[in-house]
Amino acid sequence: MKxxxxxxxxxxxxxxxxxxxxxxxxxxxxxxxxxxxxxxHGVVPFYEPGLQELLxxxxxxxxxxxxxxxxxxxxxxxxxxxxxxxxxAADGTADLKYVxxxxxxxxxxxxxxxxxxxxxxxxPGTNSKVxxxxxxxxxxxxxxxxxxxxxxxxxxxxxxxxPDRAVIGATNERTIATLTKLHESLTKNVVIVxxxxxxxxxxxxxxxxxxxITFANQMADLCELxxxxxxxxxxxxxxxxxxxxxxxxxxxGYGGSCxxxxxxxxxxxxRTVGETESIFIAVDDLNEKRIPxxxxxxxxxxxxxxxxxxxxxxxxxxxxxxxTRVAPSLKIVxxxxxxxxxxxxTDPKAIDESKPLLPSSVTYVENAYEAVRGAHIAMLLIExxxxxxxxxxxxxxxxxxxxYFFDTRNQYDPAAVTAAGLQYKGIGR
Ligand code: UDX
Numbered sequence: 001m002k003x004x005x006x007x008x009x010x011x012x013x014x015x016x017x018x019x020x021x022x023x024x025x026x027x028x029x030x031x032x033x034x035x036x037x038x039x040x041h042g043v044v045p046f047y048e049p050g051l052q053e054l055l056x057x058x059x060x061x062x063x064x065x066x067x068x069x070x071x072x073x074x075x076x077x078x079x080x081x082x083x084x085x086x087x088x089a090a091d092g093t094a095d096l097k098y099v100x101x102x103x104x105x106x107x108x109x110x111x112x113x114x115x116x117x118x119x120x121x122x123x124p125g126t127n128s129k130v131x132x133x134x135x136x137x138x139x140x141x142x143x144x145x146x147x148x149x150x151x152x153x154x155x156x157x158x159x160x161x162x163p164d165r166a167v168i169g170a171t172n173e174r175t176i177a178t179l180t181k182l183h184e185s186l187t188k189n190v191v192i193v194x195x196x197x198x199x200x201x202x203x204x205x206x207x208x209x210x211x212x213i214t215f216a217n218q219m220a221d222l223c224e225l226x227x228x229x230x231x232x233x234x235x236x237x238x239x240x241x242x243x244x245x246x247x248x249x250x251x252x253g254y255g256g257s258c259x260x261x262x263x264x265x266x267x268x269x270x271r272t273v274g275e276t277e278s279i280f281i282a283v284d285d286l287n288e289k290r291i292p293x294x295x296x297x298x299x300x301x302x303x304x305x306x307x308x309x310x311x312x313x314x315x316x317x318x319x320x321x322x323x324t325r326v327a328p329s330l331k332i333v334x335x336x337x338x339x340x341x342x343x344x345x346t347d348p349k350a351i352d353e354s355k356p357l358l359p360s361s362v363t364y365v366e367n368a369y370e371a372v373r374g375a376h377i378a379m380l381l382i383e384x385x386x387x388x389x390x391x392x393x394x395x396x397x398x399x400x401x402x403x404y405f406f407d408t409r410n411q412y413d414p415a416a417v418t419a420a421g422l423q424y425k426g427i428g429r
Contacts, residue, residue, distance in 0.1 A: 001025070001182060004077035006102045007084035008035055008066065010156070010257070010323075011119065011149050013044060015083060017054045018160040020064035022185050028066040029073035039066045047322040047349050050157040074109035079182070081117045082130075083149075088261055092268030094122060096129075103130045107137025114142045115175050119149050121203070121262060123269060124196035145170035145179060146195040148202030153256065154320030165189040169198025206262040207280055209247060213254045214283045217290060220250035220428025230428030231410055250427045251409050252381065253290030255317040255326035260287065291331045294408075299339065301425065302377060302404055306340030311372035311399075314382025315347035315354040322349040324357060328381050328408075333358050346371040348384050373398045378422075383409040392420035 001024045005016040008030040020026040030036050038045050042056045058064040067073050074080060084098035099120050106116070116134065118127060127144045134142060146169035151159040166183035168190060170176050180190050193201070220230040230250055238245030254260065263284045270278040299305060317327035324330065329345070336343055337359045344363045347354065351364050365371050368387055372378045372395050380387055388411050396403060405412075405422040410429065417424040 001079060001178075002077045003027070004029055004073040004080045004106075006030075006073070006080065006082050006106065007098075007120070008032070008039060009083065009085055010046065010048070010153065011151065012081075012083040013039065013055070014048065014051060014151060014156045014160050015081065015119070015149070016064060017051060017058050018157065018186075019182075020058035020061075021054055021161075023063065024182075026058075026064050027073040027077070028064065029068070029070065030066075031068060033068055036066045036068050047320075048156050049154065049320055054157055070105045071109050074106045074111075074114075076111055077114060078111075078178070079115050079117060080106055080110070081119050081147075083119045086120050086122060088264060092264045093272070094265050096122060096126060099126065099130065100133055103133040104137060107134045110134065110138050110140050110142050112140040113174075114140070115178060116142055116144045117147050117179070118144065118195075118199075119147055121148065121258075121265075122146075122199055123203075123265070124199045126199065127195050143170070143172045143175045144195070145172075145175050146198040147179065147183075148198055150202070150205060153323055154318060161186065163187050163189075165191055167191045167193060167198045167201050169193050169195035169201075171195070203262055203266050206259055207266050207283070210254050210259040210263045210287070211279065211283050212247060213250070213259075214286050216248055216250040217253060217427075218286065223428040228428075233428075249410065252294065252328040252332075253287040255328060257317075257323065257325040260284075260326045263287070291328060292335070295332065295335050298406065298425070302402070304339070305336055305377075307342075308340075308376040309342040309344065309374055309400075310336055311368070311375035311378045312343060312345040313347075313368050313371055313378065313380045313387045314384055315345060315358075316350035316382055319382055319384045320349075322353050324350050324353045327354075329354060330357055332379070332381065333362060337361060344371045344373070344375060347382070348386060369394055369398055375399050376402060377404040377406065379406040379408065380411065381408055383411050387411070392417055392422065396421040 003019050003024050003026045005012050005028045008028045016026045016028040044052050044055055082099055082102050084102050086094040089095040131144050148167055163186055166187050168179045176192055183190055223230040234248050237243050267281040267284045270280050315329040317323055333343055344365055346365050346367055368390055403422045405417050405424055407426045410426045414424040
């Protein structure tokens with residue numbers, strides 16, 4: 001099948017490479033010449049495990065090409081996937097200007113019978129506007145479907161190659177048959193729904209998971225007050241099949257490019273339709289307050305951060321990515337510096353990305369042991385593999401009293417950390 005992928009951001013590049021690896025003829029299209037030039041040379045402009053290799057392989061096989069020309073990409077395409085960004089507008093709703101611009105630009109080149117898939121996360125009802133815009137620029141028959149994306153950064157290739165399900169929002173029988181065939185090589189779990197439900201399902205999945213994380217965080221806060229350990233509490237409920245043990249760890253609140261934005265969009269949507277007593281609004285609010293509240297707690301515990309050196313482990317928003325969008329470090333490091341701390345920071349992949357976003361007084365170092373050298377406090381922010389198996393004795397030897405070890409992801413056995421000569425502080429335990 002001939003597929004045009006509009007937008008070569010995170011979702012666009014992964015999706016293009018995966019569909020190309022299945023033998024489809026895929027063209028990636030973007031208006032950003034620099035990005036396209038880099039991709040043409042087989043270089044992914046961000047870090048994502050396995051993607052670089054897949055890109056080079058599918059290009060060498062001749063299944064994947066890149067262009068900035070709408071005419072080249074769209075002419076002859078059976079399927080056109082819109083995967084452009086939807087930044088948040090000032091009122092918290094999604095700004096759809098790029099989706100509409102892509103719709104307008106593709107219209108003159110669409111072939112008869114083409115299927116346009118909206119993969120960008122958009123509110124229910126967007127497809128009719130997209131249809132209207134395309135219709136103005138073409139005389140051919142085309143159909144529009146919604147197929148939301150559920151991939152996670154850090155495991156995006158694997159998630160796209162082996163998704164738990166594909167949700168296809170379409171009503172036209174031919175479109176349903178074509179898209180089912182396209183996705184069946186990835187998963188047998190193809191769920192056919194109306195487009196509005198597919199769009200809502202994307203929000204619902206992210207908002208549900210974000211609420212689950214917020215629940216774990218709220219539970220952790222209570223545990224801290226009554227001698228319970230939240231890890232034990234979660235283990236105690238996880239065997240209930242309705243609940244499960246997965247995706248269930250408390251910490252600094254959710255970050256990244258999707259959860260904060262999608263929860264805000266649904267909260268904004270709830271407000272606009274008058275549903276102001278909404279769990280979505282509460283989840284967003286609680287997540288916004290998560291880090292400031294924790295920092296206040298830590299401040300009391302250490303007797304004020306002024307003059308203290310803090311070693312920060314992990315600057316990205318989660319492991320296995322150099323993405324720093326809504327990363328905890330972006331709130332925590334400036335907070336520490338404003339409160340007089342001296343910050344030494346490290347990350348396996350995201351130092352270059354963090355430098356322009358963090359105060360200039362931060363010292364960046366190569367590894368965790370360097371980060372905690374001479375530090376009064378160590379803060380593990382992101383559970384990169386290499387920070388999960390630190391030599392605690394070596395960490396303690398590098399630090400100076402009071403040697404606090406803030407394990408904000410509950411990765412360590414508190415007793416082992418204490419035995420190494422550090423003062424342990426986890427989350428909800
Ligand atoms: C998420 C969704 O998982 C994915 O399905 C969707 O398509 C895009 O958004 P991603 O943002 O890549 O993916 O990261 P994810 O691994 O889900 O983590 C999001 C945030 O939640 C991170 O800040 C992470 O640290 C936090 N998190 C995750 C927790 O605090 N606790 C958890 O149990 C899981």
